Amino acid sequence: xxxxxxTFPSKSKExxxxxxxxxxxxxxxxxxxxxxAGEAALLRPPNYEVFPFYSWSMFALVPNETExxxxxxxxxxxxxxxxxxxxxxxxxANSIVAYTVIQQYxxxxxxxxxxxxxxxxxxxxxxxxxxxxxxxxxxxxxxxMVRWQQExxxxxxxxxxxxxxGGREGEP
Amino acid sequence: xxxxxxxxxxxxxxxxWLGPRDRAVPGAIFxxxxxxxxxxxxxxxxxxxxxxxxxxxALPGWSNLMAKTEWKLxxxxxxxxxxxxxEGILGILIFNLLTSFAASIFSGSRVARAxxxxxxxxxxxxxxxxxxxxxxxxVMVLISFLLIWLPAHWNRPDAPRWVRNSVYLLVSxxxxxxxxxxxxxxxxxxxxxxxxxxxxxxxxxxxxxxxRQIADRLLQTGSSRPLGExxxxxxxxxxxxxxxxxxxxxxxxxxxxxxxxxxxxAVVLIVFHAASYFTMTIFFLNHCVLxxxxxxxxxxxxxxxxxxxxxxxxPLVGAGFVWLERRRFV
Numbered sequence: 001x002x003x004x005x006x007t008f009p010s011k012s013k014e015x016x017x018x019x020x021x022x023x024x025x026x027x028x029x030x031x032x033x034x035x036x037a038g039e040a041a042l043l044r045p046p047n048y049e050v051f052p053f054y055s056w057s058m059f060a061l062v063p064n065e066t067e068x069x070x071x072x073x074x075x076x077x078x079x080x081x082x083x084x085x086x087x088x089x090x091x092x093a094n095s096i097v098a099y100t101v102i103q104q105y106x107x108x109x110x111x112x113x114x115x116x117x118x119x120x121x122x123x124x125x126x127x128x129x130x131x132x133x134x135x136x137x138x139x140x141x142x143x144x145m146v147r148w149q150q151e152x153x154x155x156x157x158x159x160x161x162x163x164x165x166g167g168r169e170g171e172p
Numbered sequence: 173x174x175x176x177x178x179x180x181x182x183x184x185x186x187x188x189w190l191g192p193r194d195r196a197v198p199g200a201i202f203x204x205x206x207x208x209x210x211x212x213x214x215x216x217x218x219x220x221x222x223x224x225x226x227x228x229x230a231l232p233g234w235s236n237l238m239a240k241t242e243w244k245l246x247x248x249x250x251x252x253x254x255x256x257x258x259e260g261i262l263g264i265l266i267f268n269l270l271t272s273f274a275a276s277i278f279s280g281s282r283v284a285r286a287x288x289x290x291x292x293x294x295x296x297x298x299x300x301x302x303x304x305x306x307x308x309x310x311v312m313v314l315i316s317f318l319l320i321w322l323p324a325h326w327n328r329p330d331a332p333r334w335v336r337n338s339v340y341l342l343v344s345x346x347x348x349x350x351x352x353x354x355x356x357x358x359x360x361x362x363x364x365x366x367x368x369x370x371x372x373x374x375x376x377x378x379x380x381x382x383x384r385q386i387a388d389r390l391l392q393t394g395s396s397r398p399l400g401e402x403x404x405x406x407x408x409x410x411x412x413x414x415x416x417x418x419x420x421x422x423x424x425x426x427x428x429x430x431x432x433x434x435x436x437x438a439v440v441l442i443v444f445h446a447a448s449y450f451t452m453t454i455f456f457l458n459h460c461v462l463x464x465x466x467x468x469x470x471x472x473x474x475x476x477x478x479x480x481x482x483x484x485x486x487p488l489v490g491a492g493f494v495w496l497e498r499r500r501f502v
């Protein structure tokens with residue numbers, strides 16, 4: 001019988017064993033590649049991945065005093081921090097994607113790299129910020145546990161002193 | 173000796189070293205493989221049905237993806253800039269839907285499996301080209317790549333032994349891909365922890381490490397989670413959980429070689445993902461299902477279960493237990 005007629009391509013024991021060995025070696029190599037490429041991706045911040053191989057470095061560093069960028073949104077004279085402005089910016093307020101873009105935008109503003117600033121500004125404004133809102137990007141260094149105490153454990157959240165690094169000022 | 177034979181020997185050595193301590197019955201492994209093959213024949217089509225489910229679940233998000241105008245395209249979808257963007261995006265979404273549907277019906281066909289991999293790769297790349305890369309789908313992509321290489325006629329009941337063993341091996345490889353992702357996460361946590369410890373910072377080894385992670389995440393997204401908030405206020409309660417997760421993550425890859433541990437590790441990891449949702453709003457649904465399918469429901473291997481055998485198989489803990497056994501302390 002021919003191969004297409006329903007028999008298996010390697011009828012001999014040796015041929016089958018050879019094919020099995022190939023599968024065994026290829027599988028092991030693929031897993032080693034996943035490990036090697038993933039670990040090598042640690043050299044590629046900020047995503048730490050060579051898609052689709054990831055370093056799985058999520059939550060590796062425990063947050064101590066870290067730099068944080070905030071967006072403060074202004075509408076009709078009222079100012080709100082981005083995550084508390086859901087009625088203006090919608091679901092983006094609680095989106096980790098929006099948070100990540102804000103951090104990248106903030107870092108670009110702080111570094112002064114014009115290409116990066118423009119790239120991340122567009123990402124932020126086109127995907128997460130309605131056109132009719134003005135905003136400021138502010139920067140601070142803080143400990144999350146202290147911030148938690150200040151923001152969530154008090155009646156009126158207290159914001160630390162922050163440096164303004166960028167933003168958008170439209171027509172009033 | 174050829175290079176591939178040398179590698180095969182090295183693999184056998186690694187399997188022996190990583191495997192359970194009491195695999196002594198001659199021929200037992202072949203019986204296990206025969207049983208495991210039957211489970212794999214069910215498992216693989218179920219995997220492709222789940223792939224289709226993941227695609228269908230993403231349907232409500234199509235309009236969001238189509239509406240986006242600013243992209244940070246990952247390399248598999250970099251070609252989208254060559255033509256009209258919206259049509260390209262729609263093309264990828266439809267291609268993924270059709271190929272995952274085809275693979276769920278024709279999982280015996282390599283062309284269908286290869287197309288499903290390509291569809292999933294493109295979709296994962298597209299949905300992560302918005303400025304932040306999520307990692308819920310990465311393992312699905314890698315497993316679907318591995319399963320392309322199933323031998324022809326792999327699902328026939330009269331398949332010869334090399335075909336059955338190859339199927340078993342590739343599903344073990346899929347287990348390896350899944351569990352390696354956790355081991356890598358554990359390794360980097362330990363490495364980063366040692367780095368922070370030497371730098372005089374709070375690290376993963378400190379009692380408040382999990383509380384800090386939860387506080388940071390909830391502040392980032394302005395979210396509320398009662399369990400997470402309780403753990404922030406009571407950080408000591410979170411510390412044993414963090415240490416358990418670190419242990420399970422670090423040694424997850426061992427489980428591929430020690431079937432007695434598989435159900436336990438799968439359950440702990442699924443509970444860990446559920447806990448991440450209830451404390452930090454992070455949910456890896458795909459990982460939960462894959463853990464259930466590949467590790468929990470269909471463990472490959474049928475070593476007789478006993479408490480002593482289970483404890484002996486536990487990495488590190490097992491070595492200590494065997495030491496105590498030898499000195500007749502337990």
